[in-house]
Amino acid sequence: MGYVRSRKFCCCLPVRFGVFCMAILGLVGGGIFGIAGFVEIHKLYSGQLELESDQKTALWIVSLTYSWMAIVSLIGLIGSIGKLRSFIGFYAYTVTINTLVIMAAGIYLVWTLFHKREDSDVNKCVAGANGDVGDVKHWVCQKGFDVIRILVVVFFVIIWIFQLVGIFIVFDYVGQLREEAALEDEESRKSQPAWSVTAPTPSGPAMRTTYDAAPYDPPMQGGWQSAKSPYAFTGPSAQGQGR
Template sequence: MSRHFCFCIPVRAGVFLFSFISFALATLSAGLGWFIFHLVEANKLSEIEDKMTDDEKTSFEEGVHKYKWAIIVGSVIFTFIALVSFFGFIGSIVRNRRMVKAYSVLTIFNFLLGSLAAGFLLYAAWSHKAFCVTIDGTQSCTNNHLSVGQKIGFTIGVIVQWLIQLYIVTIIRRYYTQLEEEREYRHDFRLNPTGAGTYEAKEGLLATQAPYPYADNQHSFGHHA
């Protein structure tokens, strides 16, 4: 039985849409990361510094060279997300259970990380403590100047976004459960076909029947009766 979300939309369509969006965004992010890494290795950062001032160029180049490892890690992560999202996209088309399962596990993992980030943002919004970061021996601190109304609005926005992400995770999980149920049904039907007029899907329509036991000479009534 096909499952739905938003009352009438099949979960398969939801997985198709979400996986495509995830694949597109992750591919763009990974492509940008690998492009910047290529410019760093080839000493061609000047190609993307046209609209920067001299001070901005210096800071940008120093930061990119210093944190080149972060660019590599980020590019690898987004490449992995794009790959798994592609599996989910293809899986929704061909109804492949393993591909959809891999995509479902990835979305759950991303949701957990996003929940931690949302919790930190809410703590930062409602906390009155200053956040300080030390860079090259220089400490830089920022204070929270949000009003109560702004904090409430920010909190509502974070909660709504969190609920949407949870709903997406649930939709993808529903489709995986649907594929599992379809697989179990096909397996049970092949083993135990029931009902008049039904037949085994993998058997021919003209299945061989056992001979009638009284059709041979030893059991039939003949002239010796």
């Protein structure tokens, strides 16, 4: 029986285990961020949060993509447990597209943080702060906003790296499942019995040929059985004796 070697990542861990862990983290993380995004959307439409139109679009995209990632990760989790190649293949291609969408939405959201909201958010922070020292309040709000932006960027980069590495692991596992399926097909073909072709057997009596006949078959009539020679002429030795 053939054997397909298990592919590894991180030197020793099987790729199936990596897909299992990635699916669990995607299910939990996607569910958390998806729910958090829809909570912010609820605050937005209830008047508790103010965002610009492009930021609303980015929030919707991020919320939907992370929610979809949670659903897809559930499919990947089932596929990794049951070694279902169709589930793993669907999970691999879908999570790739989902990751690209998340990266595009995250880049756009980070760009808005660095280019459009800085002055307005800092002014809101200064206006809401207590005290009369204006320069200090402005400095604290400015630095706080800078720290938040850096943390958001670091967070997104970590998520993107994790997702990209996970995509390579999932596709590696898809290749392993294809090798296992090909080996099973080959073994099933080898185990099938070979077809033997035999000549048909005639139903009537077989025809006698010269190869099957005896050197001489005497006739069955009584007169011919008593004859000395069945030939019309005798040999030279017989003629000599007659003389």
